[in-house]
Amino acid sequence: MASNFKLFLHETGDSLHLKLYGDFDGSSALELINALKQYGSKFYQIFIDTDDLEMIHSFGRDVFQKYYGFLDKRLKNLVFIGRNKLKLTL
Numbered sequence: 001m002a003s004n005f006k007l008f009l010h011e012t013g014d015s016l017h018l019k020l021y022g023d024f025d026g027s028s029a030l031e032l033i034n035a036l037k038q039y040g041s042k043f044y045q046i047f048i049d050t051d052d053l054e055m056i057h058s059f060g061r062d063v064f065q066k067y068y069g070f071l072d073k074r075l076k077n078l079v080f081i082g083r084n085k086l087k088l089t090l
Contacts, residue, residue: 014044023055029063040075051082
């Protein structure tokens with residue numbers, strides 16, 4: 001995992017907010033995927049805030065996108081917010 005990557009979780013009612021900080025690499029992608037697998041089915045809506053990501057490594061993006069299709073079908077209400085949202089999902 002990138003040494004400065006952090007993922008914070010915050011619950012509000014039936015929503016989960018995941019705030020991503022630092023550099024996003026392959027290990028960071030797996031940490032995000034594991035958090036979504038672990039907590040995702042417990043919430044109606046999940047917000048992933050990408051505003052504080054500093055660098056998105058292409059390998060990290062590729063790892064996340066490989067699993068994103070599976071997650072998107074399982075977790076119907078994934079919402080990406082922040083200035084880097086398109087860098088993770090496209």
